[in-house]
Amino acid sequence: MSINDSILNSVGLTNKNIKFLISDNGDLNEWVTLNHDQHQVLRYCTTLMTAPEHCSQCGFLLSGHFYLVGTDTASYKLPTANGYQQILLLTKQRYQCLRCKNTFIPQSKDFMPDSTISRPLVHQIIDLARRDIPEKDIADILHL
Numbered sequence: 842m843s844i845n846d847s848i849l850n851s852v853g854l855t856n857k858n859i860k861f862l863i864s865d866n867g868d869l870n871e872w873v874t875l876n877h878d879q880h881q882v883l884r885y886c887t888t889l890m891t892a893p894e895h896c897s898q899c900g901f902l903l904s905g906h907f908y909l910v911g912t913d914t915a916s917y918k919l920p921t922a923n924g925y926q927q928i929l930l931l932t933k934q935r936y937q938c939l940r941c942k943n944t945f946i947p948q949s950k951d952f953m954p955d956s957t958i959s960r961p962l963v964h965q966i967i968d969l970a971r972r973d974i975p976e977k978d979i980a981d982i983l984h985l
């Protein structure tokens with residue numbers, strides 16, 4: 842098992858196309874302080890650059906028939922570890938279909954559309970909710 846796969850397992854993600862970036866000094870993650878309440882967060886920097894097979898709008902088989910039109914970066918909340926919030930900074934390649942000119946970013950089932958909460962974190966929320974823990978306490982525990 843690669844180091845990348847090991848980290849995916851430890852943070853609960855399943856998409857093996859998500860690649861963790863290692864800093865020049867060999868770190869896989871870094872501590873950062875969030876401004877709004879000054880709490881410490883463990884941040885991972887990653888990329889998702891896999892070309893989709895079909896255009897998401899017209900269904901055209903892409904297989905190399907696309908343009909690369911820049912990248913977008915999004916931040917997703919991961920499950921907490923040892924009481925600390927973990928964040929995934931994900932840089933995704935944006936593609937353009939040569940047929941319909943639609944631009945799009947490949948989706949991953951590890952994340953929900955239009956949400957910054959990752960699926961592994963949703964599972965953690967559901968697990969705590971099943972134990973009759975109040976919503977406010979769940980939000981405090983998971984830094985939501």
Ligand SMILES: [Zn+2]
Nearest residue numbers: 896899938941
């Ligand atoms: Zn298209």
